[in-house]
Amino acid sequence: MKRTHGVTRYLVVFSMLAIALCGVLTSAEAAVPKGELIAVVADGSNAQHISSAEAIVTQQLLMNGYKPADEKKMKQLASAANASRKSEAVKLALQGNVKAIMNLGAKVGLSKFTTVAIRVDAGRPAVNEFQLYTGTATFTIMVTSSGGARLYADSVSAKQVGYTADEAAQKSIEAAAKLAASKMTQ
Numbered sequence: 001m002k003r004t005h006g007v008t009r010y011l012v013v014f015s016m017l018a019i020a021l022c023g024v025l026t027s028a029e030a031a032v033p034k035g036e037l038i039a040v041v042a043d044g045s046n047a048q049h050i051s052s053a054e055a056i057v058t059q060q061l062l063m064n065g066y067k068p069a070d071e072k073k074m075k076q077l078a079s080a081a082n083a084s085r086k087s088e089a090v091k092l093a094l095q096g097n098v099k100a101i102m103n104l105g106a107k108v109g110l111s112k113f114t115t116v117a118i119r120v121d122a123g124r125p126a127v128n129e130f131q132l133y134t135g136t137a138t139f140t141i142m143v144t145s146s147g148g149a150r151l152y153a154d155s156v157s158a159k160q161v162g163y164t165a166d167e168a169a170q171k172s173i174e175a176a177a178k179l180a181a182s183k184m185t186q
Contacts (some may be wrong), residue, residue, distance in 0.1 A: 006140050010025065012111065015051070017174050018133030020094070021131070025144055030184065030185045030186060031057055031112060031143050031151050031183075031184045031185075032036070032061070032066060032116065032151070032184050032185055033114060033145070033150030033151070034065060034066055034067070035112040036067070036112055036113050036145075036146060037067055037068070037069045037073075037112070037114070038060070038061060038066055038069060038114045038115075038116055039069045039073075039074065039113050039114070039115050039116070040054050040057050040058045040065060040068055040069075040070045040074075040114065040116045040118070040163055040170075041054070041069075041115065041116070041117055041118070042054045042057075042117075042118040042119070042120050043117075043120070044117070044119060044121060044122070045121075046049055046118035046120075046122065049120050049122050049137075049173055050111060050120055052170065052173050052174070052177070053120045053168065053173055053176075053177050054118070054138065056150045056174055056177035056178065056181075057118065057177050057180060058100070060178055060185075061181060061185070062115075064181070064185045065176065066185070069113060099148065112146040113146050114143060114144065114145055114146065115139070115142075115143070115144045115150070116130070116141065116142075116143050117142045117143075117144070118139050118140070118141050118180070119139065119140040119141075120138075120139060120173065121137065121138045121139075122135060122136070122137040122138075122142075122169050122172060123135075123136060123172055124165065124169075125165040125168035125169050125172075126163070128161065130161075132161050132163060132168075133161065133163070133164060133165045133167070133168035134159060134160070134161050134163065134168055135155065135159070135160055135161075135165070135168030135169040135170075135171060135172035135173075136157060136158070136159045137169070137172035137173045137175070137176040138155060138156070138157045138176065139155065139156050139157075139176045139180045140154075140155045140156070141153065141154050141184065142181050143184060152184055154180070154183060154184075156169050156176055156179045156180045156183065157176060157177035158172050158173075158176035158179055159172060160172040160174075160175050
């Protein structure tokens, strides 16, 4: 009889700790704040992959109630940086040089915004045992506040299958972008 009473007490204490832990975990805020404009910028070796990543992450943020910077501001951001300097700003942001990308935003009137910088790596899809293509995409993500504080950093990967190499690559980028956006906004 004593033995079951001790086990019961242990289970009650364990349950209370589990409930308290769940409360702490669910009360955490998302990495991307909803109150600021969000500039989504990507870098990588393939222009099509970069555009897809930016568009899909932006779409996912919109669907979750966030306010991405409009296309006009993003075009101004890109032109202010020139094509090569935009990539350099993203590279610097991913390396932790927040000042570089914040200065870039200030040039186009984005004084209070959150930057979502993404490094897109999608290698060449390979033919698998079913004679289909398997593509893998990896995103390295750094979210930075307007004050320069790092709010979030992560890396996600997704693997998808397609009938062509392009389809497999695109599907893997879409899956990685959706996963990245989901993790940033939880």
